[in-house]
């Protein structure tokens with residue numbers, strides 16, 4: 001039997017692993033390795049319970065370190081696992097430091113690399129996610145692209161072999177959890193009758209005091225209260241910059257919630273403000289207007305269709321008109337399950 005090593009470590013990777021593990025289980029022996037990049041219960045273990053994921057075969061238990069130390073130690077830990085398990089290939093997903101470490105350690109051990117969410121690109125070459133994506137794709141052997149723009153990006157970089165437009169794994173994850181989405185999510189504040197949902201965590205926004213202040217103060221102009229389950233990085237940076245007082249009264253901030261609860265909040269919301277790659281696509285799939293408080297989005301296929309709107313760090317809701325149009329023909333090709341297709345392609349390559 002072909003043996004796979006699946007490297008995960010951050011919240012979105014646990015969510016993406018769920019549909020992959022189901023399909024991989026049909027044909028492959030899979031060794032799942034958790035790097036420990038995310039470690040709070042609600043950033044990690046909770047998703048294993050919610051999505052019925054098997055416990056990782058290995059846990060590197062690295063937790064919070066500087067990015068270089070974390071990535072270096074992940075590479076060293078993964079190398080040991082690969083040497084012991086001798087997988088036939090390594091699968092990584094997305095653009096986190098765990099993705100980078102999974103790929104670099106595999107390349108150093110001469111293992112084939114399959115990248116889920118390959119070809120996604122930012123214009124800003126210095127973003128940590130962009131660095132991770134570009135390096136990972138530069139050493140990958142097979143590219144599972146979530147959308148046509150990602151295929152085009154790889155083509156521009158001279159990559160055409162083993163490049164597949166498979167669709168978005170987040171779409172599969174959403175379909176997998178759909179039946180578990182509660183009508184009313186249990187959250188620590190009383191849910192307003194009508195509200196907007198916000199998530200925010202990217203380093204470019206929350207590690208920069210000007211950007212963070214600007215986004216928080218822009219939220220004042222929201223016509224609706226804002227429900228804000230905050231990523232631990234964001235909560236820590238608000239404390240670090242002493243911005244607690246700058247959070248407008250219409251923003252109800254609390255700890256991260258589970259996946260089904262987040263999707264319930266999304267479904268109940270009027271619109272979404274997010275810098276999350278995953279939440280942007282979930283908003284599109286659940287037909288909610290979504291505004292991105294960044295200078296750009298990587299999800300350009302949706303931006304072109306006006307389903308995702310980039311608004312920068314400083315915005316006024318009075319100037320924004322949420323798009324509410326129903327899905328047209330032009331979007332339907334982006335609504336497709338991908339995990340099965342990926343594993344079939346993978347099998348054909350051995």
Ligand code: UD1
Nearest residue numbers: 010011012037038039040043064095096097128129232233
């Ligand atoms: C990482 C990814 C980002 C992805 C995000 C998903 C990188 C470079 N970035 O960002 O692309 O969108 O995950 O959520 O890999 N922390 C906790 N508890 C946790 C996890 C994090 O307190 O369980 C805090 C720590 O102070 C940590 C900080 O958040 O230092 C940042 O965590 P890190 O994993 O480095 O980056 P993310 O911002 O989570």
Ligand code: UDP
Nearest residue numbers: 011012229256257258259262276277278279
């Ligand atoms: N998510 C969650 N609880 C939350 C916020 C987000 O379960 O409180 C889920 C969300 O539904 C999406 C994923 O986490 O599937 C996105 O992860 P994140 O925003 O951390 O990272 P990104 O997608 O930007 O890499």
